[in-house]
Amino acid sequence: MRLNTGFKIGAIILVFYTLIAGFLIEVPALDILNESIRNLFFHVTSWFAMIFLFIASFVYSIRHLSSGLEKHDLLAKVFAQVGIVFGIGGMLTGMLWAQFTWGRFWVPDPKLNGAAIAMLAYLAYIVLRNSLRDKMQRGRVSAVYNIFAFVMMVLFVFILPRMTDSLHPGNGGNPGFGGYDLDNTMKMVFYPSVIGWILLGLWISEVKIRLEQLTESES
Numbered sequence: 001m002r003l004n005t006g007f008k009i010g011a012i013i014l015v016f017y018t019l020i021a022g023f024l025i026e027v028p029a030l031d032i033l034n035e036s037i038r039n040l041f042f043h044v045t046s047w048f049a050m051i052f053l054f055i056a057s058f059v060y061s062i063r064h065l066s067s068g069l070e071k072h073d074l075l076a077k078v079f080a081q082v083g084i085v086f087g088i089g090g091m092l093t094g095m096l097w098a099q100f101t102w103g104r105f106w107v108p109d110p111k112l113n114g115a116a117i118a119m120l121a122y123l124a125y126i127v128l129r130n131s132l133r134d135k136m137q138r139g140r141v142s143a144v145y146n147i148f149a150f151v152m153m154v155l156f157v158f159i160l161p162r163m164t165d166s167l168h169p170g171n172g173g174n175p176g177f178g179g180y181d182l183d184n185t186m187k188m189v190f191y192p193s194v195i196g197w198i199l200l201g202l203w204i205s206e207v208k209i210r211l212e213q214l215t216e217s218e219s
Contacts, residue, residue, distance in 0.1 A: 003206050011203050014196025018045070021189045039097045040186070041193045046090035049197040053083030053205065054122075058150040061143035073139035074212055076146055077129060082205045084122050086197070091115055110164050114156030121149040 022041035057079035064072035094112070095105040106112060128145055132138035 003203060007199055008203055011196055011199035014192050015200055018042075018189060018193035018196055022193065025185055025189060027186060037186075039093055041189055043090055043093035043097055045190070045193045045197040046086045046093060048194045049201040050083045050086040050090055052198050053079045053086065053201050054150055054153060057083060057146060061146040061150075064139055064143045068136075068139075070135065070139065073143065074209060076143060078205050078208050078212065080122060080125055080146060080149075082201055082208065084119065084126070085204075086201055087115075087119050087122070091119065109161075111157070111161040114161055117156045118149075118153040121152045125149050 018041055022038055027037050057076045060072045060076035060079065063069075064076060094115070098107060098112070099105045125142065125146055129138055129142045132141060
């Protein structure tokens with residue numbers, strides 16, 4: 001995987017734009033949320049990047065099962081690893097937001113619990129990979145489990161929280177932010193930040209893939 005210079009410049013511009021504009025623009029004066037709504041530019045966008053990377057990992061796991069190529073297994077592994085980083089970032093920023101809006105870093109909410117289960121499922125993927133020594137066996141077993149982990153993530157993060165009561169916006173009958181308070185000014189930061197975080201995730205993945213390939217060639 002090789003990203004051209006334009007993608008990298010775009011990632012830098014959009015990420016810095018998010019960091020600067022995210023703290024400086026005017027935001028809606030909302031009850032309870034107040035200035036903490038700025039976390040939308042960092043918390044939600046981290047999850048968008050995570051989902052994109054997990055989808056890429058899921059696709060390459062399927063491709064590895066059909067092709068048996070090591071490069072597909074490598075791409076699946078790296079996308080999952082970087083996705084976990086963004087997922088943990090999303091959880092930490094979400095916990096910070098919860099402290100300001102709900103009064104606690106963690107509440108027994110189905111969305112939060114589902115996210116924790118999804119992260120544990122993907123961390124187990126890394127543990128599973130490290131426990132297998134044979135490359136062919138590791139690739140195939142890990143690919144099967146990675147597909148399972150992706151299904152678990154979709155189930156626990158997107159499906160089950162919508163079927164039960166939830167404090168989280170967009171779940172359990174609560175409207176999403178776009179439905180009532182994501183004004184045009186915030187959209188001018190939110191959508192570019194989603195793209196910027198995804199490009200950053202791809203850039204980190206590219207660097208890690210190249211490092212893995214260098215390490216493999218030297219061994």
